[in-house]
Amino acid sequence: LQDCLRWKPELPTLLLVLDRETGGEVARVPLPFGYCLHLANAWEEGARLHVELLELDGPAYDEYHPLPDLFPTVKPGRPVRYVIDPAAGSVVERLASPYENAPDFPNVDPRLFARRGSDVWMLGIAETGKSGTKSFDEVVHIDWERNHADTWRAPRGVYPAAEPVMVPDPSRERGGTLIVPLYDSHDDATTYALFDALDLASGPRTRLPLGGKLHLAFHATWMDG
Secondary structure (H helix, E strand, C coil): CHHHCCCCCCCCEEEEEECCCCCCEEEEEEECCCECCCEEEEEEECCEEEEEEEEECCCCHHHHCCCCCCCCCCCCEEEEEEEEECCCCEEEEEEECCCCCCCEEEECCHHHCCCCCCEEEEEECCCCCCCCCCCCCEEEEEECCCCEEEEEECCCCEEECCCCEEEECCCCCCCEEEEEEEEECCCCEEEEEEEECCCHHHCCCEEEECCCCCCCCCCCCCCCC
């Protein structure tokens, strides 16, 4: 896949908006900056389109190889919330999070997919900006209401094996349990760490042993039942 991609920062970044029913093009909106690999969420409010995405200073694909030298020069990035006017093909508002440690693999409360929400969870690389091999080692919660980042950093040699999964608490309108599989290179085993989704800094409330190890997959979701 890497051989099919070419990064040309001199070219503009465009947000392509398509009609959900027909797949036809609605708008091409120039964005002021960056590269995006993953979107977090999007929803419509009247004539405005709200888009949450991860805006990176440069692509991360080339940081995945050659193994085992991961992310030697990974660039900063940040979660960004855009308000778009599709009719005008323009950006109305841009809100950038203060968290810049190469975030990736975002997830939201599944009850609020394609609806306005306050929270996004993702992974980050604590030593972004430093040379040398590294990997994702931070679990991050972005609270858009306060534009605040809450983080938990894994112990050295322990790495998230997939993106965080939000399991809603049905008794609460907001929050629940965040599940993150953690691979421990010292024990060569994986455990599931369960966090209070709105209080990552306090660390895992409990850990469930997997009984084996999970490879670094980086994609997961939650479905009731």
